[in-house]
Amino acid sequence: MSATMQALVKAQASRGLEMQTVPIPSVGPNEVLIKVEKTAICGTDLHIFLWDEWAARTIETPMTIGHEFMGRIAELGPGVVGYEVGQRVSAEGHIVCGMCRNCRAGRPHLCPKTKGIGVNRDGAFAEYVVVPATNLWPIPDEIPSELAAFFDPFGNAAHCALQFDLVGEDVLITGAGPIGIIAAGIAKHVGARHIVISDVNDYRLGLAREMGATRTVNANKESLIDVVHELNIDGFDIGLEMSGNPKAFNDLLACMYHGAHVALLGILPKDTGVDWDTIIFRGLELHGIYGRRMYETWYKMTQMTLTGFPLHKVLTHHLPIDQWAKGFELMEQGACGKVVCDWTGEVST
Numbered sequence: 001m002s003a004t005m006q007a008l009v010k011a012q013a014s015r016g017l018e019m020q021t022v023p024i025p026s027v028g029p030n031e032v033l034i035k036v037e038k039t040a041i042c043g044t045d046l047h048i049f050l051w052d053e054w055a056a057r058t059i060e061t062p063m064t065i066g067h068e069f070m071g072r073i074a075e076l077g078p079g080v081v082g083y084e085v086g087q088r089v090s091a092e093g094h095i096v097c098g099m100c101r102n103c104r105a106g107r108p109h110l111c112p113k114t115k116g117i118g119v120n121r122d123g124a125f126a127e128y129v130v131v132p133a134t135n136l137w138p139i140p141d142e143i144p145s146e147l148a149a150f151f152d153p154f155g156n157a158a159h160c161a162l163q164f165d166l167v168g169e170d171v172l173i174t175g176a177g178p179i180g181i182i183a184a185g186i187a188k189h190v191g192a193r194h195i196v197i198s199d200v201n202d203y204r205l206g207l208a209r210e211m212g213a214t215r216t217v218n219a220n221k222e223s224l225i226d227v228v229h230e231l232n233i234d235g236f237d238i239g240l241e242m243s244g245n246p247k248a249f250n251d252l253l254a255c256m257y258h259g260a261h262v263a264l265l266g267i268l269p270k271d272t273g274v275d276w277d278t279i280i281f282r283g284l285e286l287h288g289i290y291g292r293r294m295y296e297t298w299y300k301m302t303q304m305t306l307t308g309f310p311l312h313k314v315l316t317h318h319l320p321i322d323q324w325a326k327g328f329e330l331m332e333q334g335a336c337g338k339v340v341c342d343w344t345g346e347v348s349t
Contacts, residue, residue, distance in 0.1 A: 007064040007126035008324060015051050017065065019324070025122060025130040027077035032133050034089060038149035039125050040068035041339045043177060046331045058119065066125030067093035067118040070139055070148040080133045088139040090151050091131045092298065093117045094291050108294045127343060137298045140306065146318055146340045147311050151301060154311060155292035156265060157182035158301045163287055164238050164261040166192045172224070172236040173197040174252045175243030175266055176204040178338050181211050181314050183240050188212025189309050194231055198224060198248065201334045210313045219248065224255050236260060246272040258282045265289045314338050320347050
């Protein structure tokens with residue numbers, strides 16, 4: 001095996017990325033080396049590409065980006081058991097300390113010392129990536145590789161959407177990015193009644209309808225309050241905030257039924273104001289969502305996929321890796337669902 005590989009690197013503190021030749025990472029104790037086959041572009045990767053305020057204060061350059069991927073185990077480090085070379089895997093992108101109170105209590109998704117693959121250490125937009133064996137998730141043969149490549153954001157959607165009981169409930173989702181679109185599909189899959197999703201991107205609202213949304217709302221053209229009246233309900237039982245937009249968040253709160261539950265995944269600006277009277281006097285329950293429950297969320301999304309969940313509908317572009325720039329362009333324009341890049345050479349232009 002060559003000692004070097006190709007990797008998509010954030011080389012400088014400015015807009016853009018570079019495909020570079022870098023050393024193949026070495027495997028330490030309890031780690032595995034994975035030969036990457038598919039990688040998917042995440043909104044986080046786009047933030048790094050654009051070099052926005054979050055990226056500038058979070059990312060140390062140079063660094064290989066990427067945390068949504070699947071591949072095959074190429075090498076087992078000392079101490080690794082239960083896996084074998086050639087096995088198909090994906091991996092949880094959050095690496096936790098294993099020693100803090102939350103980790104020891106079985107709540108590692110709440111570890112305050114979490115480090116992100118492709119954010120705090122070199123990532124998976126490369127021919128090879130090293131991850132702790134404890135972060136691996138085996139991929140059943142029945143699940144296509146291009147879908148397994150974005151189990152990470154599927155897990156964000158599943159963690160958020162399944163935070164509360166959705167069966168028979170009326171659900172409002174603000175933000176029709178890929179995670180919001182998948183969340184609409186999950187709500188449909190588990191038996192929600194009305195599933196309303198709002199955004200300003202008609203293309204992505206169309207994808208949400210394909211995934212199971214019963215009503216889509218372009219927030220530039222329609223009012224969510226009018227949709228509440230149209231549906232003849234007193235308000236929504238479940239709110240899923242996926243946009244990170246302060247106006248969308250406040251519009252969501254205004255449409256919640258008394259005692260409703262709200263899960264917050266979108267990252268709102270620090271100075272976002274809310275109508276506290278609505279939250280307090282309606283007795284709303286708000287819950288912040290970060291990442292996935294390790295590893296119950298992975299189990300649930302694997303079983304949903306194996307039993308017919310239409311995850312393939314949100315995959316709109318499957319590109320050879322040499323077209324990675326086109327993928328980022330599509331993401332920046334919002335003209336796509338999930339974009340997956342192929343490292344095997346099996347996908348042509």
